[in-house]
Every structure is written in structure tokens, then in C-alpha cells.
Amino acid sequence: MSIPPCLLHLRIHNEEHNFGLWLPLFLAWLILAVLLLALLPLFILLLIIALPFGWGEFMLQLGPRLYNILCALRGLKVDVDRANEKVEILFV
Amino acid sequence: MTENQKKILEMVADKKITVEEAYRLLSLIQPSSDSSGSNTFKELKPAPKYLRVIVDAEHNWEEGRDKGPVHINVRVPVALIRAGVKLASLIPPEAYNQMDEKLKNRGLMFDLRNMKPENIEELIRSLNDLQVDIDGSAEKVRVYTE
Numbered sequence: 242m243s244i245p246p247c248l249l250h251l252r253i254h255n256e257e258h259n260f261g262l263w264l265p266l267f268l269a270w271l272i273l274a275v276l277l278l279a280l281l282p283l284f285i286l287l288l289i290i291a292l293p294f295g296w297g298e299f300m301l302q303l304g305p306r307l308y309n310i311l312c313a314l315r316g317l318k319v320d321v322d323r324a325n326e327k328v329e330i331l332f333v
Numbered sequence: 334m335t336e337n338q339k340k341i342l343e344m345v346a347d348k349k350i351t352v353e354e355a356y357r358l359l360s361l362i363q364p365s366s367d368s369s370g371s372n373t374f375k376e377l378k379p380a381p382k383y384l385r386v387i388v389d390a391e392h393n394w395e396e397g398r399d400k401g402p403v404h405i406n407v408r409v410p411v412a413l414i415r416a417g418v419k420l421a422s423l424i425p426p427e428a429y430n431q432m433d434e435k436l437k438n439r440g441l442m443f444d445l446r447n448m449k450p451e452n453i454e455e456l457i458r459s460l461n462d463l464q465v466d467i468d469g470s471a472e473k474v475r476v477y478t479e
Contacts (some may be wrong), residue, residue, distance in 0.1 A: 299423055306420045313412035316383065323393060324401035 245270055245311040246332040254327040266332075270311075337362050378461050380454075381478035384409040389473040411457055411478070419450045 249264040288300050319330045338359060345355045386407045393403040424432075429446055436443055448456075465476040 299425070302423055306416065306423060309416040310413070310420060313410055313416040315412075316408070316410040317413065318406075318408040320404075320406040322404040322406075324403075 243309075243312040243315075245308075246315040246317075248333040250329070250331040250333060252327070252329040256325050335362075378458075380458055381411055381460050383479050384411060384414065384460065385475075385477055385479055387473075387475040391471040411460070415453050415457065418448055418453045418456075421445060421448065422450050 245266070247265070247267040249266050250261065251264060252261040253259070284300075288297060291297050291300055314332045317330075317332045319328075321328045341350075341355050341358050341362075344350045345352060350358075386405075386409070388403075388405040390403050393400040424445075432445060436445075460478045463476070463478055465474070467474040
């Protein structure tokens with residue numbers, strides 16, 4: 242089973258700053274999971290309302306597909322290098 | 334011909350096994366023992382994992398000022414493209430029409446409805462041979478898979 246990226250490595254290097262940060266994304270996912278769990282009854286209610294209008298399948302598939310997008314972020318790397326600035330973003 | 338293949342054919346000649354059994358055995362040993370290089374199993378390249386986009390520009394204009402050369406290197410996981418196409422298949426038809434119109438206004442004759450999740454694996458595999466090199470006077474763009 243694939244899981245979303247656990248860490249985000251952010252590195253900024255310019256004339257004023259030079260630092261690297263490891264941001265714990267897994268904490269954000271945990272908070273998000275709790276929030277989604279709390280909103281689950283509301284989602285089920287909306288699903289029941291949306292089903293007769295043909296939006297049921299869309300609502301059911303949206304969640305898993307967004308989760309797939311999150312999981313696929315693992316390995317994404319953006320590196321911008323200018324004259325005196327360097328920014329690196331990496332999802333691990 | 335390998336030793337294993339010879340042995341199987343000898344067993345058929347000695348009538349120790351039937352032709353069907355020999356065929357089954359040969360098909361089982363074929364992928365691992367054939368070292369001729371013409372095997373179709375070896376010709377299949379593994380699917381690419383990342384799409385790399387590299388942009389090198391000599392000038393970076395911001396607020397009317399040239400901030401010098403800029404180098405951008407983006408590594409996009411192919412899984413993200415796959416997931417994006419699957420998410421795009423959820424877009425309602427009305428939204429597709431609007432997107433098509435906007436794309437046509439910008440001169441892009443590209444119908445997003447033709448991009449279906451069932452075709453994505455073939456598309457990703459064909460990305461293996463993709464390499465785009467744009468060499469402008471002040472910018473260079475390179476797109477390839479790895």
C-alpha cells in the first residue's frame with residue numbers, strides 16, 4: 242500500500258539565509274485524517290443527497306484519487322538556482 | 334542451444350516425455366536461460382520513473398530588472414502524471430467543453446477527453462523514448478524521462 246510523503250525537505254540558500262528544513266508532513270496527514278474522520282458523517286449525508294443527481298460516483302471516487310495524487314508526490318523535486326539564490330524542495 | 338534445451342530434446346527422442354510436456358518445459362526455461370539478446374522479455378524497457386524538466390535561461394526578468402541567469406530543475410514522478418490523468422477523468426463533461434474552448438483560443442488543438450486512464454500505461458511506456466531539446470538564443474529547455 243502506498244503512503245503519502247512523510248517529509249518535506251526545504252533548502253534555501255541566499256545572501257541572507259542558508260538553511261535546510263525537514264518538515265514532518267506525516268503530522269499534517271495525521272491531523273487531516275482526524276479531521277476527515279470527524280467530517281465522515283457529513284460526507285455520508287451529502288452522498289445520500291447527491292446520489293439521485295448522478296454525483297454519487299464522482300464523490301466516491303474523488304477521495305481515493307486525491308489520495309493517489311498525495312501518494313504520487315513522493316519523489317517530486319524542484320530545484321531553482323539563480324545568481325545568488327538557491328531553493329530546493331523535495332518530497333520524501 | 335543451452336544444455337537444458339538439449340536435455341529436453343533428448344528426452345523427447347528417447348520417448349521419456351511427450352512433445353506437449355517438452356513444449357511446456359521449454360517455454361518455462363526460455364525467459365531465464367536464453368542469452369542471445371533477441372528475447373522479447375529483454376527488449377522491453379522498464380517504465381520510466383521520473384520526468385525531468387530542465388530550464389536554463391540567461392536572463393530572469395522580474396519587475397523590469399534582469400536578475401541574471403536562472404537554472405530550474407524539476408523531477409516529476411511518473412506516478413504523479415498517472416494519478417493526475419486518473420483524477421482528470423472525473424472532470425464533468427461541461428468543464429471539458431470550457432477547457433477545450435480555452436485551449437483552442439490559445440492555439441492548442443488538444444482534446445483532453447482523448448486522454449483516458451486505460452491508455453495511460455501505454456503513454457507512460459512510450460515516454461521512455463521521449464526527449465525534447467529546445468535551444469533558444471537565451472533559453473534552453475530539456476525534457477526527458479529517467
